[in-house]
Amino acid sequence: MSPVLAGRYQIERELGKGGFGLTYLARDLHLPGYPLCVVKQLKPQFKSPKKLKTAQRLFETEAKALQKLGKYPQIPQLLAYFTEEGEFYLVQEYIQGHELSQEIHQGQPWSEEQVIQLLKDILTPLKFLHDRQVIHRDIKPNNLMRRKPDQTLVLIDFGAVKQHLSELTQWGEKNQRTVRIGTPGYMPSEQAVGQPKFCSDIYAVGMISIEALTGKPALSLPADPETLEIIWQPFATHASPRLREVLQNMVRYHFNSRYVSAQEALEEVNRLQTLTVPTPALDIVPLKPAQLKSLESTLLSLPQPYQGSLSKFSFEVVTVNAWGKIIQQENREAQYFQEDLGEGIVLDMVVIPGGEFLMGSPEREGSDDEKPQHLVTVPPFYMGKFLITQAQWRRVASFPQVNISLESNPSYFKGENLPVxxxxxxxxxxxxxxxxxxxxxxYRLPSEAEWEYACRAGTTTPFHFGETLTTDLANYDGNYIDDPEGKNRAKTTPVGSFPPNGFGLYDMHGNLWEWCADHWHDRYDRAPTDGSIWLDSDEWTRRVIRGGSWFLTYSIFRRSADRNHRNAGDRYCTFGLRVVHPIVPD
Structure with a gap:
């Protein structure tokens, strides 16, 4: 006959074993129908009476904390706990189903939609734990069960009790070792030295999601030898920059750079989902002839730069409808000056007239960080006609150092006229x-307000071209929600390869994300209304990037109003810059 523990739990079979004991499937003989339950036997690796007494006290403290969690649909309920013959037992609700590890397979990457849902499925019960000051400590695919009746993910096998029993195992040893509770590949650096935090759980969730997204085992992913950051994004080219950003923030090497709790991470994931909703069609509002004439008059009457003279250049502006068909073509002129950088290299700076515009997106477009839409008055300034090229960067990098050193040729894609x-x-x-x-x-980076004002060039549609974007108009992967796919070039293109906007600026949509001077803010509630740079007292705040890039992502993330942000020290082959020269001194 099968053994009965505590006179109540009859062991059916062994479910598994590990370094801390055994797990059994059992039946509760005190309840009608003898329902199944899970009994976890935790076996301390010591016999000292003093240690056993302390172990029992810590075990009961942790068990009571778990029991206080009560009944939650995505966490097995703790039904009982007891000690017997110097060993510790937890009795939990039995979850019928299979482990998440059976769904994640090497070489079979998940779609973005599947990964977003996975994040929500894990972060929701994790938020419940974190709100009650409980750190799981051992989140991994084997500790996530897909419940058979409703296909819900359930978070199992907490590491808190194991943590304290391990501490007691090492307690009093001559050479006390560091406690490590967790699983390699899903355990961050601070947890590996026995200092788990709430964001340690976030790291584990991020690594599980990256494993699903890339189809590569967590332990197989390399790390940057200098920063120690996990290198995984080259294996997730089908994911949007926003999803990759969220996942990167979950698995940062240093815990201070991660989301601090499941709540913060879940908020970002929920916001990510809102960005996948197709942008409804908007009415094109082309400038009227009188407005165009006024705009051109303003351009011609603006003050000159501090030195040099202005020249004119002509260009064609196109407008498209919701299907990407060109419905309007106009010839325009703008003024500019050339800054001579020496060795035959020049920098074209275009006059941007001052004016007012509505910054951000209307209620039926974009995400919450583009709200509220607000009126901004922007003084006139000069802006680079193109993204800074590799030739221009190399030349300026040869100038005397001011604060830090610069690599003269940092780009992944090489070419004199390619953007750096x-x-x-x-x-x-x-x-x-x-x-x-x-x-x-x-010269400086543009403020975020200056960038959006310059990008829109008097338009109010999602793109300065109109309702949508095509790969005949910009360098991106060719996706805009349900529109037909275009040409995916999978690299940067020479500056000036596509039509300009109404101010004569090129590549404002796509090619490269452009750094702005501003610190990142989640909303515009207290944003400046004078076009100035919006800074925080915290120098470590992330910086704004605008415009989207060549890399795989929907063109919804290249709209005039779309915003993104990165750590100031990040370097990717999707980041570049465009400079401004203020007419009114800052």
Whole structure:
């Protein structure tokens, strides 16, 4: 006959074993029908009476804490706990189903939609735990069960009790070892040295999601030898930048750079889902002839830069409808000046007239971080006609250092007329400082308001081209929700390869994300209304990037109003810059 524990739980069979004991499937003989339950036997690796007494006290404290969680649909209920013959037992609700590890297979990456749902399924019960000050400590695919009746994911096998029993195992040893509760591949650095935090659980959830998204086992992913960050994004080219950003923030090497709790991570995931909703069609509002004439008059009457003279250039502006068909073509002129950088390299700076515009997106477009839409008055300024090229970067990098060193050729894609990439916000600040020192004129990154004002160029549609974007108009992967796919070039293109906007600026949509001077803010509730740079006292705040890039993502993330952010030190082959020269001194 099968053994009966505590005179109540009859063992049916062994479910598994590990370093801390055994797990059994059992029946509760005290309840009608003898329902199934799970009995976890935790076996301390010591016999000292003093240690056993302390172990029992800690075990009961942790068990009571777990029992206080009560009944929650995605966490097995703790039914009982007891000690017998110096061993500790937990009795939990039995979850019929299979482990998540049976759904994640090497070489079979999940879709973005599947991963977003997975994140929600795990973060929801984890938020319940974190709200009650409980750290799981051992989240991994084997500890997530897909319940058979309703296909809900259930979070099992807490590591808290194991943590304390392990501490007691090492207690009093001559060479006390560091406690490590967790599983390699899903356990972050601070947990590996026995200092788990709420964000340690976030790391584990992020690694599970990355494993599903890439189809690569967590332990097989390499780490950057300098930053120790996991290198996984090259294996997730089918995912949007927003999803990749959320996952990257979950698995940062240093815990201070991660989301602090499941609630914060879940909020970002929920916001991510709102961004996948197709943007409804908006009415195109082309500028009237009188407005165009006024705009051109303003352009021609603006003050000149501190030195040099203005020239004119002509260009064609196109407008498309919701299907990407060109419905309007106009010839325009703008003024600009050339900054001579030496060695035959020049920088074209276009006059941007001052004016007012509605910054952000209307209620039926975009996400919450683009709200509320608000009126901004922008003074006139000059802006780079193109993204900074590799030739321009190399030349300015040769100028005397102001604050930090610059790599002269940092780009992944090589070409004199290709935009420079793999540059951080700090690199761009140094570039502007050297450029200003060399020319005697002030150069800087644009404020976020200046960037959106310049991108829109008087338009109110999602893109300065109109309702949508096509790969004949910009360099991106060719997706805009339900529109037909275009050409995916999978690399940067030479600056000026596509039509400009109404101010004569090129590549404002796609090619590369463009760093702005501003610190990141989640909403515009207290944003400046004068076009100025919006800063925080916290220097470690993330910086704004705008415009989207060549890399795989929906063009909804390249709209005029779309916003994104990155750590100031990040360098990717999707980040570049465009400079401004203020007419009114900052």
């Amino acid at each position: 990439e793999q540059v951080s916000w700090y690199d761009c600040e140094e570039f502007c400082a050297r450029l200003s020192q060399y020319t005697g004129n002030t």
